[in-house]
Amino acid sequence: MAQPMGDSHRRFLQAIMSLGIVDESQANALHRSCCEQHGVNYDQRSLDDFIGAINVQLQPVFIQIRTGNSEEDGFQYRALVNMAETDVTRLSSDYAENELELFRKTMDLIVESESGSASSMDILNSADTLLTRKLKKKEAELVLQKFVQDKWLNEKHGSYSLSTRCIIEMDQYLRNTYQDLKVCHVCNNIALQSQICDNPMCGIRIHIPCVARFFKGNSDPHCPECKDFWPHEIPEIQRPPSSQHQRLSENAAPSTSGRPSTSQSRRPRR
Amino acid sequence: MSQRRKVAASQGKRRSQAALENDGGEDVSFTQPTSSQLQRARDNFTSVQVDHKAAEVVQFILIKDQKKIPIRRTDIAKHIVKEYRAVYQDIMVRVGLIFERVFGMELVEIDTKSHTYILINKLEPTTEEPLSLNPKIGLLFVVLSVIFMKGGVIKEAVLKNTLKKLRVDFEERHDEFGDVKKLITEEFLRQKYLEYTRVPHTDPPEFEFRWGIRAEKEVSKLKIIELVGQLHNQDPQIWTQQYREATSQSSQSSQRS
Ligand SMILES: [Zn+2]
Ligand SMILES: [Zn+2]
Numbered sequence: 001m002a003q004p005m006g007d008s009h010r011r012f013l014q015a016i017m018s019l020g021i022v023d024e025s026q027a028n029a030l031h032r033s034c035c036e037q038h039g040v041n042y043d044q045r046s047l048d049d050f051i052g053a054i055n056v057q058l059q060p061v062f063i064q065i066r067t068g069n070s071e072e073d074g075f076q077y078r079a080l081v082n083m084a085e086t087d088v089t090r091l092s093s094d095y096a097e098n099e100l101e102l103f104r105k106t107m108d109l110i111v112e113s114e115s116g117s118a119s120s121m122d123i124l125n126s127a128d129t130l131l132t133r134k135l136k137k138k139e140a141e142l143v144l145q146k147f148v149q150d151k152w153l154n155e156k157h158g159s160y161s162l163s164t165r166c167i168i169e170m171d172q173y174l175r176n177t178y179q180d181l182k183v184c185h186v187c188n189n190i191a192l193q194s195q196i197c198d199n200p201m202c203g204i205r206i207h208i209p210c211v212a213r214f215f216k217g218n219s220d221p222h223c224p225e226c227k228d229f230w231p232h233e234i235p236e237i238q239r240p241p242s243s244q245h246q247r248l249s250e251n252a253a254p255s256t257s258g259r260p261s262t263s264q265s266r267r268p269r270r
Numbered sequence: 271m272s273q274r275r276k277v278a279a280s281q282g283k284r285r286s287q288a289a290l291e292n293d294g295g296e297d298v299s300f301t302q303p304t305s306s307q308l309q310r311a312r313d314n315f316t317s318v319q320v321d322h323k324a325a326e327v328v329q330f331i332l333i334k335d336q337k338k339i340p341i342r343r344t345d346i347a348k349h350i351v352k353e354y355r356a357v358y359q360d361i362m363v364r365v366g367l368i369f370e371r372v373f374g375m376e377l378v379e380i381d382t383k384s385h386t387y388i389l390i391n392k393l394e395p396t397t398e399e400p401l402s403l404n405p406k407i408g409l410l411f412v413v414l415s416v417i418f419m420k421g422g423v424i425k426e427a428v429l430k431n432t433l434k435k436l437r438v439d440f441e442e443r444h445d446e447f448g449d450v451k452k453l454i455t456e457e458f459l460r461q462k463y464l465e466y467t468r469v470p471h472t473d474p475p476e477f478e479f480r481w482g483i484r485a486e487k488e489v490s491k492l493k494i495i496e497l498v499g500q501l502h503n504q505d506p507q508i509w510t511q512q513y514r515e516a517t518s519q520s521s522q523s524s525q526r527s
Contacts, residue, residue, distance in 0.1 A: 010374030061325040
């Protein structure tokens with residue numbers, strides 16, 4: 001049975017709203033402090049029920065606190081997701097029409113790539129082909145920076161990938177838009193940055209953190225689907241950085257308002 | 271769902287553009303429907319439809335509130351409520367309930383002439399939490415406590431000097447707060463945390479700061495005075511006047527809720 005909503009839930013919701021996305025240690029710290037501030041018994045194991053009680057109440061306004069995993073470190077995150085693709089979310093966007101188009105082009109490049117990332121050069125070249133209003137290279141660079149700041153994209157050595165927040169929020173959109181989008185063979189979530197089976201008849205994808213867990217201690221790994229040899233490096237399982245608790249402020253995301261709405265580009269591919 | 275979303279998306283651009291452009295416009299005539307008009311309107315819309323509109327209004331207000339922009343009734347009516355205008359009151363009652371029960375917030379009218387609202391936090395104010403979330407709020411608390419301890423109003427020059435002693439300079443970029451002057455004289459004003467007025471008959475003009483309406487509604491004076499007490503290692507009751515004011519605020523707010 002769902003818990004009733006109390007002030008501890010409301011405070012938790014307010015914090016998630018202002019942060020946009022939190023990792024699991026932040027979520028736990030918040031859960032604890034919200035319970036303590038309102039004199040509610042704190043039980044670490046009950047975080048999912050706690051969030052579930054909030055989501056029941058949020059459902060009528062098409063908002064949800066959703067759980068997802070980072071493709072890079074495999075850790076769990078919680079993000080506030082706006083499920084109504086109405087003009088209201090469109091209004092919320094801090095981006096101009098051509099900036100949104102650049103975002104969609106970047107998404108295309110990332111999803112179509114094998115590595116789950118796109119080089120800044122390819123993205124900047126696509127800025128020349130915008131239909132709404134072309135962006136100069138300098139402008140496009142600034143827009144990309146803004147996407148990273150607002151936590152829609154990650155950037156590493158000049159190559160861009162979709163952030164955890166973006167994948168959690170846009171899950172349904174990505175699945176609807178890209179018909180040949182692959183999911184991870186292990187966890188069933190969207191797989192962009194992943195290892196791919198070499199067998200061209202198979203080609204399943206597994207997230208790198210999922211590979212680490214799935215093939216742990218296995219010296220002769222084989223594809224779980226076609227049984228071919230798995231030729232990629234098996235990484236170590238990453239431990240959550242429990243000793244270095246991040247302060248919430250370091251991760252303060254600019255809330256949901258920065259969401260680039262993509263509702264106008266719904267078009268099935270191929 | 272997806273059908274609805276598509277339709278909404280196709281209208282989205284036009285509507286949102288209009289919403290942005292009209293932000294500075296005037297309140298259009300907003301006549302109360304007669305009771306028979308209201309009854310007819312209620313018959314026209316199902317409860318589900320009204321709930322749905324209420325959900326859209328909640329989203330609209332949350333988005334405006336992200337930037338702490340005051341929300342005008344005209345904008346809600348024109349861009350969201352639209353053909354449901356006759357049942358505007360019904361919708362807003364539901365909106366109010368959602369904000370209270372789900373978000374722990376309250377929609378407060380700050381200007382009865384232009385019908386402008388802000389969203390305030392109804393939860394028991396805490397000083398620890400916002401400080402850890404956002405360094406700017408830390409500075410805000412300092413400014414608010416300085417004003418409060420000076421009796422509710424402070425000259426700009428005095429505030430500048432006080433902050434300088436705390437190594438926060440109006441004229442210099444601060445590592446954590448960025449442009450301090452802009453933050454205090456623009457952002458906090460826009461968010462209604464502070465009020466900034468010219469002192470009458472001053473030449474050259476002098477300006478003074480007071481608590482803004484959002485601060486009055488959201489910030490506990492008792493917490494402020496306790497904080498000051500801790501800083502000075504004093505019992506807050508030694509500041510008799512401030513202490514009396516703080517305790518009367520907290521008894522008022524407990525009556526209100
Ligand atoms: Zn996986
Ligand atoms: Zn295979």
